[in-house]
Amino acid sequence: MGARSSKRKQEAPAGRTFIEEARRAQIVAAAIEVIAEFGYAKATFGRIARRAGLSSTGVISYHFAGKDDLMREVVAEVMRVADGYMRPRVEAETTSSGRLRAFIESNLALLEEFPRHLPAMVEVLSNVAGRCQGEPAREFAEAMEKATAAQIEGVRHAQKAGDFREFDAETMVIAIRGAIDALVVRAARDPGFDAAVRGRELAEIFDRATRRTP
Amino acid sequence: MGARSSKRKQEAPAGRTFIEEARRAQIVAAAIEVIAEFGYAKATFGRIARRAGLSSTGVISYHFAGKDDLMREVVAEVMRVADGYMRPRVEAETTSSGRLRAFIESNLALLEEFPRHLPAMVEVLSNVAGRCQGEPAREFAEAMEKATAAQIEGVRHAQKAGDFREFDAETMVIAIRGAIDALVVRAARDPGFDAAVRGRELAEIFDRATRRTP
Amino acid sequence: MGARSSKRKQEAPAGRTFIEEARRAQIVAAAIEVIAEFGYAKATFGRIARRAGLSSTGVISYHFAGKDDLMREVVAEVMRVADGYMRPRVEAETTSSGRLRAFIESNLALLEEFPRHLPAMVEVLSNVAGRCQGEPAREFAEAMEKATAAQIEGVRHAQKAGDFREFDAETMVIAIRGAIDALVVRAARDPGFDAAVRGRELAEIFDRATRRTP
Amino acid sequence: MGARSSKRKQEAPAGRTFIEEARRAQIVAAAIEVIAEFGYAKATFGRIARRAGLSSTGVISYHFAGKDDLMREVVAEVMRVADGYMRPRVEAETTSSGRLRAFIESNLALLEEFPRHLPAMVEVLSNVAGRCQGEPAREFAEAMEKATAAQIEGVRHAQKAGDFREFDAETMVIAIRGAIDALVVRAARDPGFDAAVRGRELAEIFDRATRRTP
DNA sequence: TATGAATGAGACTTCATTCAT
DNA sequence: AATGAATGAAGTCTCATTCAT
The missing domain is CATH 1.10.357.10 (Tetracycline Repressor, domain 2)
Incomplete structure (x- = not known):
C-alpha cells in the first residue's frame, strides 16, 4: 500500500517527507499551468502528469487522495x-x-x-x-x-x-x-x-x- | 437517419416540424436546468435525458448534431x-x-x-x-x-x-x-x-x- | 402494419405493386452508388436514403426486410x-x-x-x-x-x-x-x-x- | 494516462517495455484471428478483447491510439x-x-x-x-x-x-x-x-x- | 517512493429498426 | 404507401483510480 491510504490522506494532511512535499508542489504547479491553458474540463491527470514530466498518472493518484x-x-x-x-x-x-x-x-x-x-x-x-x-x-x-x-x-x-x-x-x-x-x-x-x-x-x-x- | 443529417444540420437550421421543435425546446429546457444545477462538466446527455423524461440519450443525439x-x-x-x-x-x-x-x-x-x-x-x-x-x-x-x-x-x-x-x-x-x-x-x-x-x-x-x- | 410484414417479405418475394417495385429499384440504385462511393461500412441507410432523395430511413426498412x-x-x-x-x-x-x-x-x-x-x-x-x-x-x-x-x-x-x-x-x-x-x-x-x-x-x-x- | 498519449503515440513508435510489446502482440494476434473469422466490419474491440482473453475493451484503447x-x-x-x-x-x-x-x-x-x-x-x-x-x-x-x-x-x-x-x-x-x-x-x-x-x-x-x- | 499496466464506469455517437399516424 | 420520431443496442474512446512490483 502507498505511504498514505486515501483515509490517512484526509486525516493527516501534514507530516510529509521533504521529497513528497516537492512532488506535490511540482504536480500542483503543473496542474495550475494545465488548468489555465486548457480549462478545467480538459485538465486531466494525463495532461497534468505529462506537463509535470511524470511518466504516469499513478503518481498523481499516489500523492493526492483524488482529483478533488x-x-x-x-x-x-x-x-x-x-x-x-x-x-x-x-x-x-x-x-x-x-x-x-x-x-x-x-x-x-x-x-x-x-x-x-x-x-x-x-x-x-x-x-x-x-x-x-x-x-x-x-x-x-x-x-x-x-x-x-x-x-x-x-x-x-x-x-x-x-x-x-x-x-x-x-x-x-x-x-x-x-x-x-x-x-x-x-x-x-x-x-x-x-x-x-x-x-x-x-x-x-x-x-x-x-x-x-x- | 437522424432528424437532420450532420451535413444538413449545419446547412439548414430551419425547416423543422412542430413536434421536432417542441422536443428540441424540451431538451434545451432540461439542459438549462441540469447545467444550472450540476454545472457544465456534469451536464451529461444522460442527466439531461432523464431530466427531460426521455428514455435514452439517443433522442438527444437524434435532435442535435452533438453536445456542442x-x-x-x-x-x-x-x-x-x-x-x-x-x-x-x-x-x-x-x-x-x-x-x-x-x-x-x-x-x-x-x-x-x-x-x-x-x-x-x-x-x-x-x-x-x-x-x-x-x-x-x-x-x-x-x-x-x-x-x-x-x-x-x-x-x-x-x-x-x-x-x-x-x-x-x-x-x-x-x-x-x-x-x-x-x-x-x-x-x-x-x-x-x-x-x-x-x-x-x-x-x-x-x-x-x-x-x-x- | 406495413404492406408486408418482415415474415411475408421473406416468404413472398414477388407480388409487388408497380409503385413498390419502383421504390425498391430506386433504393437499390442509390445503394449501389453509395456503396461504390463510400464502401460497404459507410453505406448506411441514412446515406442511401439521402442519395435516393428519401426523407427517412424508415422507407428503406419498409421496403426491405433488413440490410441484408x-x-x-x-x-x-x-x-x-x-x-x-x-x-x-x-x-x-x-x-x-x-x-x-x-x-x-x-x-x-x-x-x-x-x-x-x-x-x-x-x-x-x-x-x-x-x-x-x-x-x-x-x-x-x-x-x-x-x-x-x-x-x-x-x-x-x-x-x-x-x-x-x-x-x-x-x-x-x-x-x-x-x-x-x-x-x-x-x-x-x-x-x-x-x-x-x-x-x-x-x-x-x-x-x-x-x-x-x- | 495511457501507455502512450495520443501525441506520443504518433511521435515515438518505439520505446516500449517488454510487457507492453507482448500485450500489443497479443492483441494484434487476436485481431488477426477475429478479422479473418468475422470480417472487418464485425471485428469490434469487444470481440477482439474477448478473443485475447482481455476483460475489457479499455485495454485495447490503452495500448493503441484507436481502431485505425x-x-x-x-x-x-x-x-x-x-x-x-x-x-x-x-x-x-x-x-x-x-x-x-x-x-x-x-x-x-x-x-x-x-x-x-x-x-x-x-x-x-x-x-x-x-x-x-x-x-x-x-x-x-x-x-x-x-x-x-x-x-x-x-x-x-x-x-x-x-x-x-x-x-x-x-x-x-x-x-x-x-x-x-x-x-x-x-x-x-x-x-x-x-x-x-x-x-x-x-x-x-x-x-x-x-x-x-x- | 514510484510506475507501468490494467480496470471499469461512463460518455458521446451511430445505426438499423419499430411504430403510430 | 409513407413518414417522422423514437428506440436501444452496440461501438469507440476517455479517465480517474487501483495494484502488484
Missing part, C-alpha cells in the same frame, strides 16, 4: 501566493480607500507576476466549488465564504468609520470580486492585456463607487 | 429570452444613465423570472467559449465579443455626449459584466437571494462609477 | 445487369478462347457503362458473403458458388474439347475472377483508368495462360 | 511476417521466371503456415485503404502503392532483359495480386484447400502468361 484533493491544493496554493503578494501591499496602506485600491491593483498585478495562477483558480472555483456535492466542494465553498465574509466585514467597518459611503457591503464585495475575475479571464486570453493599466482603471471605478461624496 | 450543438442552442435560447426581457426595458429609458441602470436591473430581474437561465449560460460560456478549440467555441467567442464591442461603443458614445464621465469604456463594460455574473452565480446558490434589491444596489454602484461629477 | 435483404437485392441487380450485358457478347463468340476473351473484355467494358455496379458488388460480396452468418450471407455464397461452378464446368468442357490446354480449371476461374475484381477496384479509384485497354491486356494474359501450345 | 492504429499494426504485422517468409524464397531464385514462381508459391505457402494472416490483411486493406478518408487510410494506400510500383518496376526490368515477353506490366501485377488474393479468400473458407497445389497451378498460369514464346 488536487484541485483543493491548487486553490490553496494560489490563495497562498495571492495572500503573500497582496497582503503586504494592502496592509501598507493606511486608509480604507487606499486599501481597496491596493487590493484591486495588487490583484491585477499578481496577474503579471503569476499569469497562470488566478485564471486557474477562477476555473477551478467556477467548476468545482459552488455545486455542493461531496466534501471537498463544500470545503471550497466554506473557505471562499469565509474570505468573502471577512472582506464584507472590513468594508462595513470602513463604512462605520466614515471612510466609505453607504451601500450594501455584500453586493459591493461580490461586484468587486466579479469584476476582477472577469478581467482575469480576459487577461488569460488577450495577449496584449495590460494588467497595470486595467488595475488602475478598475480601482478608479470602485473608488468612485465607494467614496463618500464630499 | 445542444450547448449552442442553450446559449441561443438564453440570449433570446434575455434579449426579449431586457431590450424593451433598456430602450424605454431616454438617458444613458437610465439605460445603464435598466440594463443592470433588468438583468438581475431576469434572474427572478428565469432563475436557471443566466446561471446556465454563464456555465456554458465559461467552459465552452474562452478557450478557442473547435468551431462552436469560436462561434460563441465571436458572438460574445461582438456583443461586448457594441456595449463598449455605446458607453463611449455616451461619454462623448457628456452623459458619462471619463474612464476606460472597455474596462467598465467588463467590470459590469463580471459583477452581474458574479451575482448570477451567487443567486444560483443562495436561496434567499433578493434579485431586485441586489439589482438596485449594483445599478447604484455603477451609476456612481460612471456619473459625471457635478 | 437490401444487399442481396443490390447484388442481384448488378448480376442482372452484368448478365444482360455480358451474355450476348460471350455467346456471340464461337470459340472457347473467343468466349473467354469476350467474358473478360465485356466484364471490363461493363465498368465503363455502369461504373458503380461492379465496384458495389465487389464491396458487398467481400463484406457480406463468405462469412456464413445468417441466411442471406449463405444465399450469396451459394449463388456465387453456383456461378463459379458453371464457369469451371465450361472451362473443363473446353479443355476436353481441346480448346484449352491442361490446367486446374478451378484455380484458373478463381484467378480470372480475382484479376478482374482487382482491376474493378482499381478502376473505382483511378480516374484515368482505361477499361478497354485493360480489358484487352487482361484477356491477352489469360489467353496465353489457357492456349494450347502449338 | 490497431488495424495499421495488423497490416504491418502481416507484412512483416509475409516479408520474412517470402523474401528469402524469392531472392534465392536467379531467374525472373523463377522469382515470379517463388513469389506466387511462397505467398500461397504462407497461407498454410499462417492461415489467418493474409485473409485478415486482405480484409483490412479492402475496407480501410481504398477509400482515402483520414490519415491512416492514406498511409496504407501509399504503402501498397509503393509496393505495387516496385513490383511493376521489377517486371519491366525483366521485360527489358528479355526474361519476360511483352505485356502491360501494371495490368499483369494487378492481375497477379488479384488472383492471389482471390485464392487467399477462398482458402479462408474452404477447409480442404491445398495451398501448395494451388500455388503451383497459379504460378504455372502466370508463367505461361509472362514467358517469352520460344
